[in-house]
Every structure is written in C-alpha cells, then in structure tokens.
Amino acid sequence: MRKEILKSVKRVVIKIGSRVLTDADGALDLAVIGRICRDLAALHARHLQVVVVSSGAIAAGRSELGLTEKPRTIPHKQAAAAIGQSLLMRAYEEALEPHGLKAAQILLTSEDLVNRQRFLNARATMDALLGFGIIPVINENDTVVVDEIKFGDNDNLSALVTNVAEAHLLLILTDIEGFYSADPHHDPEARLIPLVKGITREVERAAGGADSTVGTGGMATKVAAAKKAGKNGVPTIMVDGKRDGIIAAALRGDEVGTLFLPAAVGLNRRKHWIAYTLKPSGRVMVDEGAREVLLKRGKSLLPSGVVRVEGRFDRGGCVRICGPDGVEFARGLSDYSSAETARLVGKKSSEIDDILGYHYGDVIIHRDNLVVL
Structure with a gap:
C-alpha cells in the first residue's frame, strides 16, 4: 500500500520536532541535522521537492541564553527565538552546502495564512523557491507572535503548509517510532500501530496530551495535524526522526512508523483554508x-x-x-x-x-x- 501511495508523491512537507533536533542538553544536535540534510539531498536527487517545517529555534536560543528550562514568559520565548532562529538556519545552510543545496527561511504567523491574498503570496514564494531547487525552511515567527496570531505548534503549522504548498505527503519526524496504542514512555505494553485508516475519537483519545520540556506539541497535536492534512487528501507518515536514514526509508515505502490514510473524500483547498486556517x-x-x-x-x-x-x-x-x-x-x-x-x-x-x-x-x-x- 505504501509504495502505491508514494508513487504519486512529487512534493513533501517534512516536519521536524525540537526533540529530534536537540541533544540531551537542549542544544542543536548538528550530527542529527547533518544526517537529515543528507537525506534531503537524496530526495532532491530523485527530483522530489521538499518543504521543511522546522522547530528548534527557541530550544537553540534557550541554550545560548543559558536558560536551564523552557522559557515561560512571552518576552523570554521571543528572545530565545530571536537568537535561536539564526543558529538554526546556519545549521541547515552548513549541512546542506556539501550537497550543493541552499535553504531559504520563511517565518509565518497565522495572519499570513488567514488573509487569502497573503496565503496565495506564501504559496507563490514557495513555488518560486522550489523551482530554483532551494529548500524552504519554515517556522513560526516567534519573535513577534502573540496568542491571537499563534499557530499553537509546528505540528499544526505543518498541516496548514501542506495546503499552502499543495504537497502530496506530510512526513512528521518525532522522538518515538510512530503512533502507539498508549504512551510508550509510561506504558511498557504500548504497541506501535503501523496503519491508521481513519482518525476516530478512539485514536484521538489514545494520543493523549503534550509531555515535553523542549517542544510545544505532543502526540495529540501530531494526530490532529494528520487529521487536517487528511482532510486535504494528503497522507501522513510519522517516524522516529533520530533514526539514521529514516527519511529515505519512509519515502521508499518501507514499513516504518505509522501511516495515516487521508479522508476518502477530501476538501478542496479553499474549503480546507476555511475549516482549518481561519479562526x-x-x-x-x-x-x-x-x-x-x-x-x-x-x-x-x-x-x-x-x-x-x-x-x-x-x-x-x-x-x-x-x-x-x-x-x-x-x-x-x-x-x-x-x-x-x-x-x-x-x-x-x-x-x-x-x-x-x-x-x-x-x-x-x-x-x-x-x-x-
């Protein structure tokens, strides 16, 4: 089934979580970023277009500011994002350079996608960058964002970007192997579910809530992102982003992580914008x-x-x-x-x-x- 689905994938959105990109001390893990960029280069060589939605700016900035825990106040979060975003982009640029690739930074707030003209402008910018063979790296503009214009987390942002970019697949890199019947961090009997045919209330309940000292999203937000992407007719694959070669394996159709099938009847892109982007x-x-x-x-x-x-x-x-x-x-x-x-x-x-x-x-x-x- 996976190989059949992936045959039609020409453009993929890859969401990379903070806990994938950072080490035990909360600093950027340059070795992991290097492996990810190597896989991105392999996809590019196969003529697959890639849009990256990357967390990690606040985590990187927190480390630079010497904070021992995730900042709690908006000014501290914005300060951490301001210093961390440049570090994050430099890490991507340096890791992509040996492969002859370039990265372009796109910072968004929900206002950029709520306004239909700005939404279309964002789409045109992504299309232009991809046409030049450049990899867009998207993040929420945490330095200026307030609650009224927040996406909430980058899982939600990645689902919306699949609509903006007119992507064919959403690949979520997280810190566990995929979607489990229960939280594997706390339940030794939790089992990996390789295929989710439909996101029901039972699936949403099994996803639970957020539990992270680094990122803002938990399994619940990732399942919600898969549901939103699915309403757009886009399948989602969730995998362990720390695993070497996982991006290539997922795009080959290997049985890794969890595949979330899209809705049988998807929304057109304008109705998806109404349902999931507008507040x-x-x-x-x-x-x-x-x-x-x-x-x-x-x-x-x-x-x-x-x-x-x-x-x-x-x-x-x-x-x-x-x-x-x-x-x-x-x-x-x-x-x-x-x-x-x-x-x-x-x-x-x-x-x-x-x-x-x-x-x-x-x-x-x-x-x-x-x-x-």
Whole structure:
C-alpha cells in the first residue's frame, strides 16, 4: 500500500520536532541535522521537492541564553527565538552546502495564512523557491507572535503548509517510532500501530496530551495535524526522526512508523483554508432542521434556520455553525455581519431587504463557503 501511495508523491512537507533536533542538553544536535540534510539531498536527487517545517529555534536560543528550562514568559520565548532562529538556519545552510543545496527561511504567523491574498503570496514564494531547487525552511515567527496570531505548534503549522504548498505527503519526524496504542514512555505494553485508516475519537483519545520540556506539541497535536492534512487528501507518515536514514526509508515505502490514510473524500483547498486556517470569531446556532439539511443535503444556510447569534463578526467573517446541542458541526463565511444576522434570525429570505433595507443575497452562508467538519 505504501509504495502505491508514494508513487504519486512529487512534493513533501517534512516536519521536524525540537526533540529530534536537540541533544540531551537542549542544544542543536548538528550530527542529527547533518544526517537529515543528507537525506534531503537524496530526495532532491530523485527530483522530489521538499518543504521543511522546522522547530528548534527557541530550544537553540534557550541554550545560548543559558536558560536551564523552557522559557515561560512571552518576552523570554521571543528572545530565545530571536537568537535561536539564526543558529538554526546556519545549521541547515552548513549541512546542506556539501550537497550543493541552499535553504531559504520563511517565518509565518497565522495572519499570513488567514488573509487569502497573503496565503496565495506564501504559496507563490514557495513555488518560486522550489523551482530554483532551494529548500524552504519554515517556522513560526516567534519573535513577534502573540496568542491571537499563534499557530499553537509546528505540528499544526505543518498541516496548514501542506495546503499552502499543495504537497502530496506530510512526513512528521518525532522522538518515538510512530503512533502507539498508549504512551510508550509510561506504558511498557504500548504497541506501535503501523496503519491508521481513519482518525476516530478512539485514536484521538489514545494520543493523549503534550509531555515535553523542549517542544510545544505532543502526540495529540501530531494526530490532529494528520487529521487536517487528511482532510486535504494528503497522507501522513510519522517516524522516529533520530533514526539514521529514516527519511529515505519512509519515502521508499518501507514499513516504518505509522501511516495515516487521508479522508476518502477530501476538501478542496479553499474549503480546507476555511475549516482549518481561519479562526472563527462567532457562532451561529441553528435548529435541527437546518442542521440536517446542511449535513445531509449540502445546502446553504438560510436565515429561517438560524435561532441565535453569538459573538461579533463582520460580513465575510468565519463563524462556527452549531446545532441545538451547542456542538459545532460546520464552519463557514457569513454573507452578513453578526448584527445583521441577529436581525434576520428565523426570517424568510424574501424579508431580508425589508428588514435591513438592502440585500447581499438570500442566504446567511452559501454552501460554497460552508464546510461540514
């Protein structure tokens, strides 16, 4: 199965975690980076295009600043990132140089991908770099980021980059062999699961939470990244990044780590952007009839199906769509602001012009701008 899937892979996003790139003291492990770059060069020789999402800047900066533990305050994190990012890029540049390859730094915040024009600009930049045979190395712009514009972790960022880069595979390098039935650090009976056909609630529960003194993500964030990539029709392979030659083995189709199969029916790239890149700014509560129509018939959301509006959002804003139980089941871009939608609750489409004095359209959220989660 793996070899068949990998036949169609021409562009791959490789996410490399902090614990892969650092040694026991938290400093950059140049030997590991050298092995990784050797594997990247081998992929390049096979005419595979590679985009790297690399953690490690804060960890590298922490070591340089003499901090004994992960910085906790935002200024300390930003200071560590500021000094560590240059060290990280220099390590990649020096490790790629013997192979005749160059690295290019791309630093992002979520605002860069939320704005559709900036999203497309980021895609064009990656395409141009790959066209020149250069390896983009992407990281979150930790020196300026605040909570409102954070990706949260580089696992999430890597899943979003698969959409931006229009990649065919997400390869996650972590510090364990793959996805286990339980945490192998604490449960000696945990077993490696080589194939995950679908990310169910049981799989998400087995992933547990974060447990790291170096990185920001745990197994839960990696499974969430695989789920997001899968919704885009992109498979994910998770492997032990410390293992020599692991990238080449994974891309050959060897039975290493865990393969997460993509969703049977993926979202188009714009709907994936709506579902997973945009941050919702409000909630639209709908009745059971509207929920059923949206879920089963793929229709637009009419004002007659709306029962309540929560939060504030502008026209074109991303909103959560929730059923009578309050559970979110879809997201979409609203044709009307929160104030306008509140005035249209339960009304017929034919009444919109009379109520507002103007008319953007007959629906609150058009089906082309609506994604069932």
